Amino acid sequence: MDIKILFPDSKEISFPSGTTAAEAVKAWSGDTLPHWVAVKINKQPVDLSYPIQGDARVEGIDIASTEGLSILRHSISHVMAQAVQDVFPGAKVSIGPSIEDGFYYDFEYKEPFTVDDFDKIEKRMKEIVAADNPFIREELPRASAVKLFEERSENYKVELINDLPEDIKVVSIYKQGGYIDLCRGPHIPSTGIIKAFKLLSVAGAYWRGNEKNQMLQRIYGTGFANENELQDYLTLLEEAKKRDHRRLGRELDLFQVNEEAGAGLIIFHPKGMMLRYLIEDWEKKEHLKRGYDMVMGPQILKADLWKKSGHFDHYRDNMYFTEVDEQDYGIKPMNCLSHMLIYKSKIRSYRDLPLRYFELGTVHRHEKTGVLHGLLRVRQFTQDDAHILCTPEQLNSEIIAIADFVKYAMKIFGFEYEVELSTRPENSIGSDADWELATSALENALKDNNISYEVNEGDGAFYGPKIDFKLKDVLKRKWQCATIQCDFTLPERFDLHYIGADGEKHRPVMLHRVILGSIERFIGVLIEHYAGAFPVWLSPTQCILLTVTDKHIPYAQTVHDRLIEAGIRSERYFDNEKLGYKIRQAQMQKIPYMLVIGDKEVEAGTVAPRSRDGKNMGSIAVDEFINMIKDQCEKKQ
RNA sequence: GCCGAUGUAGCUCAGCCGGUAGAGCAACUGAUUCGUAAUCAGUAGGUCACCAGUUCGAUUCUGGUCAUCGGCUCCA
The missing domain is CATH 3.30.930.10 (Bira Bifunctional Protein; Domain 2)
Known part of the structure; x- marks a missing residue:
């Protein structure tokens, strides 16, 4: 008996019933599979090896899509579980889903895993990937599944099956290489599809999220369609660390948490307190x-x-x-x-x-x-x-x-x-x-x-x-x-x-x-x-006066006095350093405006603002600068 | 609270198999007086988180405490 399959381009092709999704897609696309890791049959995500039984509408799940990445990462978590069991015989598996930006798998093992174990695990994972083992789905009655996992001493899997609602009579398992996991799927066709992954951290996690239960060991990792995307992601993580408020809090001298004072107690420094005052006000x-x-x-x-x-x-x-x-x-x-x-x-x-x-x-x-x-x-x-x-x-x-x-x-x-x-x-x-x-x-x-x-x-x-x-x-x-x-x-x-x-x-x-x-x-x-670069209205220091040489200090001081008088949060940087050095320091403090004071400014009675995004505004009158700051504060910029 | 890791100068980090510690940046002093992201030289700075134990001797090994980091549980 033939079935009709409707493809994404609205083309409809007849196939014998039981044709797998992969075969059907190949026939439609001309022998090459698109970058699909799985398909949706009538909106239901399934493996490419899924035999289609009736008329169906087929859509692809691209490896680059959110759904595709999630399937890929879930498959990588299975590969990791296999690797962990190969490297650490006796490790028991529990659950290993994909999550936003990656995946994890929770294990029980007699010894704690450490990041130093990652090399060994990743090496084994690469071997499994190189072997290009297919992910094979099998369905079996609950009782047989329980028996299977009992034989393998996978008591967490047994517990999962036993806790399924009673009306579920058949469960699915996935095999790749010698590894077997209880899993709903779908998965990528074979381990060889995996191109880029990295294990990131290890942490404790309670079985089923309940603190009364056994604590398992969770290994977090991530995976991407290709190495470039993985590297981009790792770079992003590095960038994120630079924005960490704990780091910026120290670098910008905003606050401290002091061991002598006590954990979880914040000590606000002058700049942090100014920020806080501005918000509260x-x-x-x-x-x-x-x-x-x-x-x-x-x-x-x-x-x-x-x-x-x-x-x-x-x-x-x-x-x-x-x-x-x-x-x-x-x-x-x-x-x-x-x-x-x-x-x-x-x-x-x-x-x-x-x-x-x-x-x-x-x-x-x-x-x-x-x-x-x-x-x-x-x-x-x-x-x-x-x-x-x-x-x-x-x-x-x-x-x-x-x-x-x-x-x-x-x-x-x-x-x-x-x-x-x-x-x-x-x-x-x-x-x-x-x-x-x-x-x-x-x-x-x-x-x-x-x-x-x-x-x-x-x-x-x-x-x-x-x-x-x-x-x-x-x-x-x-x-x-x-x-x-x-x-x-x-x-x-x-x-x-x-x-x-x-x-x-x-x-x-x-x-x-x-x-x-x-x-x-x-x-x-x-x-x-804000990555520490607060808008002008919130910046603890709104501008900093940078003198070119010592002889500009007296004039710079009068400018500072005027700014303070006008309610501008001005700072003086009159140290005997080269201008470039002072600019670099001010830049790292993320101060919105640096006011350069040299011969020209002293002579004309002006300031030369340079904004922290590197724009040079030329020499302008002090009042003009004051009005600009006030205007920006007014507009909450 | 639980699991794991970590704690060395203000910061970032080195320091092998036990013999009381180093670098870069920051700081300080001096020289230099310089125009848009790092001038040069010198100086100082450490109860190696804390408390026990093992040892002739502990930053190093063991135990405990405290704190931090990543998670879990919890939560503004």
Whole structure:
């Protein structure tokens, strides 16, 4: 019986049923296979060796496409698993998927792998690639598959099969050379297709991502269609390292983390603090424009209050406690409690709502040692925090206003971001009805605003669901900055109310929200985002005066005085060095403008600005320069 | 917290099989007074993360602690 196959160019060809995808594609393309690593049969990705049984539409998966690369990398992970088992007999395999930019495979082995083992593993992988072994797919009944992997002592694979839903009766395995893996596929036709790969790092990873389980050893690697692309990627990684905020923080003298002071505690140097001041100053003004009131609570509050709020029961492990006059106090990990007390300080009318309390609140959280990371994950940080107390009717418009605020702020700094909706976690307080109400309030606001988002099941705060806005760091790790959390529970626990138009008491709803999130984290991401070359309005130093020789110092000093007087962040560099050297130093400090002062400038009473992108602006009047800087600050450039 | 790696001058790194340490850059001093990404010379700088142990002797070997890095779990 013949089947009809429709190809991408709309050509339709008949083949005998059971013709493989590869044969069909060859017949269509004229004996040579295009750069396809697999195909889609009726939208379903399958191997090139797949026998086509009925009428079908065939599309190619090019090795250069996202999907193709992902298949290639997944196949490389199998080759790596084979190599690891060849080099380290007894190593057990578990899972090995492709991921963004590469792949990994998790193993159990009696000895730890180190990067020094990579040479041996890569060498063996190259042999496997050279052998050009085909990837052979086989399907077998569950029971046989279990038996197969039991015989091979692959207990992780057995566990995976046993945990499959009951209606799955047949599983697929892939063989290449002597290696067998449980796998859905598809794979590249044979190992010889692999042209460029590299093992990158080794790390521990819990089996199935659960910290109660056995820790396995994960080897990360990457692969590309050709050597050039691999080299480009490795170069990119090197470049990314140069943007790392921890490195730039030191080079630009912004901050330090000091072992003597303690882990996860940031010490801001003058330039880092200036950057922080500029951000905070901008933010305060933006909040006042949007109807927020600035407030401030204490750093420690009695433990009983934390018990009342539920933090003691649900957040204690992350809190620090202290004792004052034989009374227990909790150091605040969040700013909400004081804000609740401010609300409660008098009777509120529905006419007062919404109330928006804003605080640059410094909080302490006990983070596990292994998670600390530069400015991005610390133990003390300051949130641009606000709590909005409003009527249920006001909820939607308040959420939308916050989402707009976030959008505006991100645009000022030029950030792209992803949005996630996080729902009720296991360890939480409040009624099902309230959670449902809160979650749908957030979800509706997103939908009303046409904001695309992903749902993050069970990732909400213990008191309410949240909308998270995530920024990416230079190594593509995502960090939550802005968040909006909807809370029906704390107003309940603190018995907040307002008098409605009907003269009755009603319960307000509370929104917790941050725009930049943690100022520390935001600065960390910001440093990487700008690669340390901050726009003029944020640069701790906006310009630096470079004298050509010592005799230009007196005039340069008068220029400096004028700039400082005008509110420009100017620095002097009057050292006895050649101009070229000073320019190089200023360039490495990424200062937006270097002002060269030589004979010409002294004579004409001007400055000669050179921007950090190398443009020479010639001699201009000092006032002209001042106005230019002010204009750029105004425009947030 | 877990797995692995690492910790030597301000920074980047050398330092073999145990005999108390070096380079480049930065810093400081002097000379030079110079026009758009590195002038020359000299000087100084280290409880080799910390604490034990083995040893005649430990930066080196062993154990512990602390910190950092890459992940995992967790999270702003």
